[in-house]
Amino acid sequence: MRWKEQLYTLTPYKPGKSIEAVKKQFKLDRIVKLASNENPFGCSEKALSALQSYQTSLALYPDGYATHLRETLSAFLQVDEDELILGNGSDNLIQIISRALLHPMASTIMATPTFSQYKHNAMIEGAIIKEIPIVNGDHNLDAMLEAIDETTNIIWLCSPNNPTGTYIPKNKLIPFLEKVPSHILVVLDEAYYEYVVAEDYYNAISLTRKYENLIVLRTFSKIYGLAALRVGYGVANRAIIKALEPVREPFNVNTLGQLAACEAIKDQEFVEVCKGKNRQGLAQFYKFCEKHHLEFYSTQTNFILIDFKVDGDELFQYLQTRGYIVRSGKPLGFPTAVRITVGSSEQNEGVLKALSEYLEAD
Numbered sequence: 001m002r003w004k005e006q007l008y009t010l011t012p013y014k015p016g017k018s019i020e021a022v023k024k025q026f027k028l029d030r031i032v033k034l035a036s037n038e039n040p041f042g043c044s045e046k047a048l049s050a051l052q053s054y055q056t057s058l059a060l061y062p063d064g065y066a067t068h069l070r071e072t073l074s075a076f077l078q079v080d081e082d083e084l085i086l087g088n089g090s091d092n093l094i095q096i097i098s099r100a101l102l103h104p105m106a107s108t109i110m111a112t113p114t115f116s117q118y119k120h121n122a123m124i125e126g127a128i129i130k131e132i133p134i135v136n137g138d139h140n141l142d143a144m145l146e147a148i149d150e151t152t153n154i155i156w157l158c159s160p161n162n163p164t165g166t167y168i169p170k171n172k173l174i175p176f177l178e179k180v181p182s183h184i185l186v187v188l189d190e191a192y193y194e195y196v197v198a199e200d201y202y203n204a205i206s207l208t209r210k211y212e213n214l215i216v217l218r219t220f221s222k223i224y225g226l227a228a229l230r231v232g233y234g235v236a237n238r239a240i241i242k243a244l245e246p247v248r249e250p251f252n253v254n255t256l257g258q259l260a261a262c263e264a265i266k267d268q269e270f271v272e273v274c275k276g277k278n279r280q281g282l283a284q285f286y287k288f289c290e291k292h293h294l295e296f297y298s299t300q301t302n303f304i305l306i307d308f309k310v311d312g313d314e315l316f317q318y319l320q321t322r323g324y325i326v327r328s329g330k331p332l333g334f335p336t337a338v339r340i341t342v343g344s345s346e347q348n349e350g351v352l353k354a355l356s357e358y359l360e361a362d
Contacts (some may be wrong), residue, residue, distance in 0.1 A: 001150070007121050017324070020314040026321050033325045034341040034351060036227070037192075037303045039163075041274050041344070044267035045261040054259060062255040069258045073233060076265050077205055082238045085245065088252045090191055090219040090232030094302045095121050097187060100152055100247045102127035109147050110156040111139045113163060113258040113333030117191065118156040127153075136298065137164035141176045148184065155180060159191045160196060163332040163339050165299025170202040177211045185240070188216045194223040194271055201300075205235055212237045220257075222302065224264040224275050228309030229257035278302050281342035288352045292359055305329065307337040309361075315358065322354045 019031045042048075065084045066168040072150055076079045087093035098121035107128035110118045114134075122129050130147045130164045132140050139157060148155075168176075180186055188204055204216040215236035221227035231253055235243075264270075289296045295307040307329075308315055315338050316328035329337030340351065 004126065006126055009320075010120070010123050013116065020067070020318055022323075022325055026323075028206060028323050030349060031323050031325060032343065034343050035325045035327045035349065037222060037340075037341045038227050038346060039223055039225035039274060039302070039303070040341070041225065041277065043260070044264050044270040046267045046270075047224075047226065047263040050132045050259050050263045051256055052257065056255070059253070062251045063256060064250045066253050068256050069231075069253070070260045070354075077235065079205060079208075080236055080238065081149055082241060083208070083235055084235040085236075085241050085248065086230040087234065087248070088254075088257075089221055089230040090189065090234075091117055091254055092230075093232055094118060094216050095233050096190075096244055096247045097154065097185070098122060098125055098127075100244055104128075105151065106153040107149065107151040107155040108156065109144050109146070109152060109332050111158065111161065114156070114158045114339045115162045115191075116331075117136070118158075118187075134164065134166075135162070137161070137166040139168055141168070141172055141350045144174065145179055148181065152181075152184050155184060155186050157186065157188065157193075160190075160192045160300040162191070162301070163299040163303070163327075163329070163334065164297045164306050165192075165303060165305060166297055167196065167201060167300045169196060169198070169200040171200065173202055173207075174242060177207065177214065177302055180213065182213050184213060186214045188214060190216055191222055193217045195219055195275060195302050195316055196300045197275070197279060198300055208236050210240065215240055220261045220264060223278075224261070225274075226257065226260050226264060227252065229260055231257040277344070278342050281345065281348050284339070284345070284348045284352065285342065288355070291355075302342045303336050304342065305332075305334060305335065305339045309336050310336050310353075312336055312338055318358055319351065319354055324351045324354055326351070 019033055022031050058177050070081050071083055073084055094117050102122055102125035104126040108122045109130045111132035119129055132143045137304055208214050215234050217234050219232040272273040297305050312330045312335055319326050327339040
């Protein structure tokens with residue numbers, strides 16, 4: 001087989017260990033997963049009820065245009081229907097964008113560390129990859145601008161950034177967008193948008209009106225609690241959407257995902273409750289870090305990256321033996337840290353107790 005050469009050095013995405021796998025490995029009855037930034041409070045009861053009452057045949061293909069979901073999002077976001085593109089999670093949209101614009105003669109710019117799938121998809125397309133190191137957890141926007149050349153086709157911005165949880169404030173984003181040439185697509189990935197409480201955050205949807213080379217990506221996998229159903233969406237001017245649509249698979253958003261997402265977007269009360277509980281949970285982690293003099297990034301997401309100054313894999317393994325699955329910072333670019341999803345108050349107390357015991361025994 002004449003595989004693409006880059007596939008020989010590319011490793012598949014490694015998700016966190018499953019609950020059942022850890023139970024079996026360590027012979028535990030109870031596992032708390034705090035590794036993948038899922039919503040510990042589940043999803044909206046309205047979305048759940050819609051799924052439970054669904055009776056249409058599963059033998060039928062989904063609506064390829066996602067008509068009802070498109071209409072619902074259009075009304076909620078106050079954008080036109082042809083300014084939306086739907087995806088099998090925002091990961092699928094990253095893949096679509098990469099496939100549409102990247103090739104061996106094209107380059108793409110991204111922060112590092114940041115969400116791994118930007119680089120992953122660029123490598124598959126054989127593109128030139130320019131990684132700009134973050135500074136104090138933040139995107140180095142000036143350096144990203146300096147990296148632009150005649151080959152640049154995409155710039156990726158992850159705000160809030162994964163894995164640091166930091167964000168790009170409005171007074172830095174606007175000047176950056178002003179300086180990016182109009183033929184370069186700027187992808188603003190806002191997977192954690194609904195968790196943001198920062199007062200100097202921006203209205204990304206309104207920015208797509210002014211900057212015609214901007215696309216905003218969001219997902220139902222995080223605060224909406226629908227990660228299992230894989231639904232994401234992008235917002236941009238209709239010219240960008242029209243160019244991307246031929247790359248999108250015909251039935252890329254499944255029927256149940258469309259149904260649940262429609263109900264989830266209507267239940268903003270659930271979103272606000274989760275947002276409030278998340279800030280309360282973060283306060284537990286901040287207090288713990290301050291008590292133990294640990295370095296961490298102030299986060300606008302539902303996770304926190306904490307530097308324990310030890311081998312991240314070692315601490316990851318230790319917590320597994322005590323029934324907590326977190327994410328080692330090693331594959332994320334922070335070898336002495338772990339990234340922990342904010343759980344319920346009880347879950348947070350449990351993992352922090354285990355961490356305290358580790359620190360005290362060290």
